[in-house]
Amino acid sequence: MKNLIFKLLAIMLCSISSHAQTINDLINKVNLDTLSLKVQEFSGEVSTVVNGNTVTVLNRQSNNNDLAAEYIKQQFSRLDNLTITDQVYSTNGRNIIATQLGKTNPNNIYVICAHYDSVANYCADDNASGTIAVLEIARILSTQCLDNTIIYALWDQEENGLIGSNYYAQQAANNGDNILGVLNIDMMAYDGDNDNDFDIDVRNIGGSLAMKDDIISVLNNPTYGFTLNVNVVNPGTTASDHSRFWNQGYSAVLVGEAWSNNDRTPFYHTSGDRFSTLNLPYYHELAKLIMGYMATKAGLINIDNSIAADATTITATQTEGSYQWYNCDNGQPISGANSRNYAPPTNGNYYVEVTLGGCSEVSDCYAFTTLGVETFSDGELNIFPNPVRNTLKIESANVSDLRINLFDLSGKLIRSETLQVQSNELNLKGLSAGIYLLNVKSLNKSKTFKIVKQ
Numbered sequence: 190m191k192n193l194i195f196k197l198l199a200i201m202l203c204s205i206s207s208h209a210q211t212i213n214d215l216i217n218k219v220n221l222d223t224l225s226l227k228v229q230e231f232s233g234e235v236s237t238v239v240n241g242n243t244v245t246v247l248n249r250q251s252n253n254n255d256l257a258a259e260y261i262k263q264q265f266s267r268l269d270n271l272t273i274t275d276q277v278y279s280t281n282g283r284n285i286i287a288t289q290l291g292k293t294n295p296n297n298i299y300v301i302c303a304h305y306d307s308v309a310n311y312c313a314d315d316n317a318s319g320t321i322a323v324l325e326i327a328r329i330l331s332t333q334c335l336d337n338t339i340i341y342a343l344w345d346q347e348e349n350g351l352i353g354s355n356y357y358a359q360q361a362a363n364n365g366d367n368i369l370g371v372l373n374i375d376m377m378a379y380d381g382d383n384d385n386d387f388d389i390d391v392r393n394i395g396g397s398l399a400m401k402d403d404i405i406s407v408l409n410n411p412t413y414g415f416t417l418n419v420n421v422v423n424p425g426t427t428a429s430d431h432s433r434f435w436n437q438g439y440s441a442v443l444v445g446e447a448w449s450n451n452d453r454t455p456f457y458h459t460s461g462d463r464f465s466t467l468n469l470p471y472y473h474e475l476a477k478l479i480m481g482y483m484a485t486k487a488g489l490i491n492i493d494n495s496i497a498a499d500a501t502t503i504t505a506t507q508t509e510g511s512y513q514w515y516n517c518d519n520g521q522p523i524s525g526a527n528s529r530n531y532a533p534p535t536n537g538n539y540y541v542e543v544t545l546g547g548c549s550e551v552s553d554c555y556a557f558t559t560l561g562v563e564t565f566s567d568g569e570l571n572i573f574p575n576p577v578r579n580t581l582k583i584e585s586a587n588v589s590d591l592r593i594n595l596f597d598l599s600g601k602l603i604r605s606e607t608l609q610v611q612s613n614e615l616n617l618k619g620l621s622a623g624i625y626l627l628n629v630k631s632l633n634k635s636k637t638f639k640i641v642k643q
C-alpha cells in the first residue's frame with residue numbers, strides 16, 4: 190500500500206510546466222540592468238571590450254564611428270538565428286543590419302531600427318538609447334521561432350541627412366521587399382517631468398496609421414500593464430530615418446520621448462546628453478512596449494515544450510511536429526526515440542526536443558524513477574547473519590545480477606557492487622560498528638534491509 194501511494198504521488202507530481210513562451214514573458218525579459226550597462230558602454234561613460242581590445246566608445250560621428258559599428262556587430266554575433274550584414278555604402282557610411290528569417294512567411298518583413306551615429310561626444314539619449322533598445326529586443330526575440338522576418342537595423346549618418354536609412358529604403362523599394370512596418374526609435378530615454386508621455390509620429394502613408402493603432406493596442410492590453418501615455422503626432426516629423434521609408438510608400442512610425450509636450454532632452458545635440466540625465470524607469474517601460482509590439486508582429490511559433498509522465502511513459506504535450514528524446518545525464522540523443530511518447534527502459538533523466546516548421550525547442554529534464562519499485566517478496570532474498578561481524582551472505586532463490594548499495598544512516602553511499610551469481614558474500618571487515626542500510630536491486634525489484642555491524 191505504501192508503495193502504491195508513492196507511485197500515485199509520483200504520477201501526480203509528474204507534469205512539468207515550462208510551456209511555450211508568451212509575448213508577456215518576452216516583455217518581462219527586457220532588462221533594465223542590461224539596457225543601462227550597454228547605454229553607458231555605447232556612450233563612452235564606461236569602457237568596454239570590442240574585438241578583444243578594451244576601448245571607450247566616446248564619439249560616434251560618422252567619420253569616427255567604426256568602433257561603434259564593431260560594437261554593434263559584436264553584440265549581434267553573440268545571438269542565435271541572425272544573419273549580420275555590414276552594409277558599407279560610402280567612405281564614411283556603414284549600416285549594421287541583422288536579419289532573423291521568419292519560418293512561416295519569410296517574405297513578411299518588419300524592421301526595427303535606430304541611428305547609431307551622433308553629433309557630439311556621449312549623446313546617450315540621441316541615440317544610444319534607441320540603438321541599445323534595438324539590441325535588447327534582438328537579444329530576446331532571437332531566442333524564438335518566428336512566423337515573420339524581423340530586421341534589426343542600425344543606421345549610420347542620420348545626423349548628416351538620413352543618409353544610411355535612405356540608402357537602405359531605396360534599395361528595399363527597388364528590390365520590391367515586402368516591408369510591412371518600420372518602427373524607428375530616435376531618443377527614447379528622457380522624461381523630465383516623469384509624466385510617462387511618449388510620441389508616435391505618423392502620417393497617412395501606406396499602413397502607417399494602422400501600425401500606430403497596433404502599437405496602441407499593445408499599450409492598452411491590460412495583460413501587460415503599461416504605465417505610459419501616448420501622444421499621436423500626425424502629421425509626424427520627417428526629421429528621422431522613418432521618413433525615408435515613407436518616401437518609398439512603406440508603413441513606418443517614429444516612437445520616442447515627448448517632443449509634442451516639449452519634454453525632450455534639453456541637452457539635444459550637445460555633449461551634455463549623458464547617461465546621468467536619462468529617466469531609466471521610463472526608458473525601460475518604453476523598451477518593453479516596443480518589445481511587445483515587435484513580438485506581436487513577429488508571430489511567436491507556439492511550440493509547447495512541456496512534458497507529462499505516468500509510471501511507464503513520458504509524453505510531449507506538443508501534438509504535432511517531430512520528436513527526439515535525449516538522456517539528460519550525457520546530453521546524447523536516444524537512438525530510435527522519435528515519437529511523442531517515450532517509455533524509458535531504465536530509470537534516468539530525460540528530455541525531449543520538439544521540432545516544428547524548422548524550429549526546435551527543448552523540454553526541461555524529467556527524472557524518471559517509477560521503474561523497479563516493486564519489492565522483493567519474503568523468501569526471495571536471504572541476508573545473514575544479521576548482526577554481522579565480517580562476512581554478510583546474500584542468497585537469492587531465482588535472481589541474479591543484483592545491484593548492492595550499502596549506505597550509512599546519513600544516506601552516504603559506502604559500497605556499491607554488482608553480484609553475478611545466486612549466492613554471494615559481502616566482506617564488511619574494516620567497516621566501523623553501527624547500523625547500515627543495504628539496498629538490493631534487480632532489474633525491476635528493490636528492497637532495503639537494515640544491517641547491524643558489530
Ligand SMILES: [Zn+2]
Nearest residue numbers: 315316375376
Ligand atoms: Zn537622433
